[in-house]
Amino acid sequence: MTAELRERSGWADEIVGEVVLTSDEIQEAVKKLGKKITEDYHDKNLLLVAILRGASVFLADLMREIHLPLEIDFISVSSYGHLTKSSGVVRIMKDLAAPVESKHVLVVEDVVDTGLTWAYLKQIIEARNPESVKICSLLDKPETRKVPVTVDYVGFTLENKFVVGYGLDWKDQYRNLPFIMVPKKHMK
Ligand code: IMP
Numbered sequence: 001m002t003a004e005l006r007e008r009s010g011w012a013d014e015i016v017g018e019v020v021l022t023s024d025e026i027q028e029a030v031k032k033l034g035k036k037i038t039e040d041y042h043d044k045n046l047l048l049v050a051i052l053r054g055a056s057v058f059l060a061d062l063m064r065e066i067h068l069p070l071e072i073d074f075i076s077v078s079s080y081g082h083l084t085k086s087s088g089v090v091r092i093m094k095d096l097a098a099p100v101e102s103k104h105v106l107v108v109e110d111v112v113d114t115g116l117t118w119a120y121l122k123q124i125i126e127a128r129n130p131e132s133v134k135i136c137s138l139l140d141k142p143e144t145r146k147v148p149v150t151v152d153y154v155g156f157t158l159e160n161k162f163v164v165g166y167g168l169d170w171k172d173q174y175r176n177l178p179f180i181m182v183p184k185k186h187m188k
Helices: 003-009 023-040 056-063 082-087 116-126
Strands: 018-021 046-052 070-079 090-094 104-112 132-140 153-157 180-182
Touching: 023 056, 023 132, 023 153, 046 056, 046 116, 056 070, 056 104, 070 116, 090 116, 104 116, 116 132
Parallel strands: 046 070, 046 104, 104 132, 132 153
Antiparallel strands: 018 180, 070 090
């Protein structure tokens, strides 16, 4: 990011690490995704399900780029820890507020990394008999997959880098950065 863009962002130099995606780049990608989803779901009963808390920022922008009547809901999951993470066991911390029957569910995620979260969620949502279940993820890191999953809508494909901002956190912070960056060493 140029010094000018950094200054415009209002964030201090000590915090801003290697910027991977600027706010403008993200907004442009969100617009494109919204347009495609608007076309694909124009005749469907659309329910966006955002995975808390990382997808909150993305959902807020994406839903306003989808020019269709739609509903939103939220789900929160956490992995059971190291051992079970590799087996793909994910715990639901907060479940959906309403049934998904007769809805076309589009899960909104910040990043698909190992694929374990998406593989698990897809299974449990499908078991509730929706019309369809797909995913729209702002970021995709295909190099780090542990399970083969399809990501239906992708904003950006990233190499294996840990990033923060635009909803993505490091120890629950930095979600409010308007851009996406690799955190500086001293922050980790
Ligand atoms: P996975 O696909 O099951 O590995 O889970 C994806 C989840 O891992 C995301 O929703 C994030 O919470 C977290 N995650 C993966 N990569 C990153 C990253 O680069 N920054 C912050 N969180 C990440």
